[in-house]
Amino acid sequence: MSRTIIDVYALQTVPPSNLNRDDTGSPKTAVYGGVRRARVSSQAWKRAIRLAFANLLDRSQLGERTKRVGESLAARIKALDPNLSDEAASALAAEVFVAAGLAKLDNKKGEIKDIESSYLLFLSHRQLDNLASAALEASAAGAPLDKGRFKELARTDHSVDIAMFGRMVADMTDINVDAACQLSHAISVHAVDNEFDYFTAVDDRKVDAAETGAGMIGTIEFNSSTLYRYATVDVDALHRTLGDAAATRAAVEAFLVAFARSMPTGKQNTFAHRTLPDAVLVRMRDTQPVNLVGAFETPVRETHAAGRVELAAAALAKHTFAVEQAYGERPVASWVTQVGEQTAVLADLGKAVSFSELVAGVGEQVDLALGQPA
Template sequence: MNRIFIDVHVLQTVPPSNLNRDDTGSPKTATYGGVRRARVSSQAWKRAVRLAFADLLDSSQLGERTKRVGESLAARIKALDPALTDDEASALAAGAFTASGLAKADKKKTEAKDVESGYLLFLSRRQLDNLAGAALEASRAGTTLDKAKFKALANTEHSVDIAMFGRMVADMTDINVDAACQVAHAISVHAVDNEYDYFTAVDDRKQDVAETGAGMIGTVEFNSSTLYRYATLNVDALQRNLGDAAATRAAVEAFLTAFARSVPTGKQNTFAHRTLPDAVLVQIRDTQPINMIGAFETPIRETNADGRVRLAAEALARHTLDVERAYGEQPIATWVTQVGERTAVLADLGKAVSFRELVSGVGEQVTAALGQPA
């Protein structure tokens, strides 16, 4: 099987917003090309993608990342045997996780109940279901779920999000999962200066003339930008993690849809910043992934005649061709979904299609690459 990488390049304009805040509440930024850029961290967009998966995949194909592992497992045990009391189900769950070494019972409590892991633990829902069944079976046999059995059940039937984004378990490294997907921090193609919105709130019950002024005042920091977003999928690694070609195709199609259509929800009620990309460029390569951020090392400076989106599209198209010519990097296939005349230049890079056709076209290519019938 050939190595297959799927590179996803997105140009997306967002209005005044604060999609991803730092520890002071300010929009995250980065210096690139000598100027300050708007930035949205890869973690923020990966979480947005994971949340979007809920509308695209069955819940059994997804995972749960939580410290409240005892509570999650206890609910599943109780569902399997409704005759158990809540405390009995909690005790069984606690026993399973403490035996594995991934959670510790609270010594201050007389009974182990609702144990928590010391860090966020990422398990697929199928893995949790299997662990619940094994814990209940062990209890009925008068034993406990041992560490070896726990490892075996926690290292099979990975969910799509675990297969995509990986899993690191510090106390049980042999169930770690290498991520098949890499997501870059999105940055603006131009320089930005953060601005401040000074706002007031009026007390609805204070309407008399003697009471003047606002009930409260505050400020919200924001910026607006045209972002370059990039992600890459290693299809071979994804299939290894999922173990099934059909599941791999479904995961690829769900990721493309979620990555293009999702937006982090930071300050969403304040700014209503939900937009769709100006352009999505997807390329399949058999050599290595290529991030085309170099197109914007020189920041875009819009003019009266040409706005940021048009100039960004031209820069991306030009840089992509320059890199491919210089290194002999010809993609296996390229699809482009672009909105309007401003991004029309990107259509010259590959097949211009609707986004739905792009997703299905990539899916068909993945199926062919994995040697499965379409």
């Protein structure tokens, strides 16, 4: 059966930075191809993409992931019925999540507080608005909002971020949503050794020359790297969840922009590490996703003649051709946005366009795949 898969690849160089820390504060790493690489977890970049969606999509198309579900729903109930007291709105919100089995009411003191779920609960803004309306209707009828009604409302009006990244609810598995998008951990195309920045901070009140010494000292661990990034979007799965072709195209286009322009913010004020990709390659397939990370199983080693970006672009182009030749993989369409001569070799892999043209071109192809008129 023919599928519509969008594979997105990027090469991106970041300066000294600590984008994504482990539990000790060190930049995350991974061993690949026998050497240690810089790594940025998929979770960190998904979060950055979700935050970027706020500037690309209407709020009604997005969701909210929080444990403070009672507070969120109570605010919506109060907005619909301003005559309700804050306490009554909180009590009604609590009833909804307790009845659904997603939260337990701790009422030892005889008063109802805004409740929390035991884990992060991901609901779209439209779903929360619908729940608020249903809660008020049930309250007016003198009946609680039951679990069945909650499920019904949680299964419809999914947001783009829920459709893209999925939702898992352990206590109510029939409202789970399979993710239409998979995002790999970004890794450096070369070996990396973390470094330490020893810093001091001066006390502004020390004005006497006799007072020596810093106000504080410390160290920050960092590295710099050229990252290989990959994501894939199952357009058919996205369309099934969103239920609308126009919304699916808008979601794909927003994802491409967010993928290219977002950046995890770890130690951002310290390192000012925001960059844009040196190259973005998008291939639409009708078979399966294909991660081309094998291009960098042998780590890139820069020379006096060529730097990491140039060598990485050449390795990616060579590996892409080899894999697709060996398996008969022929993309339905392909687009490339690349910066300068260092990545010029990638222009042979698809239609060389500006990034805005790439996004529009993919969007048009999504319309065609979903049977929409050109």
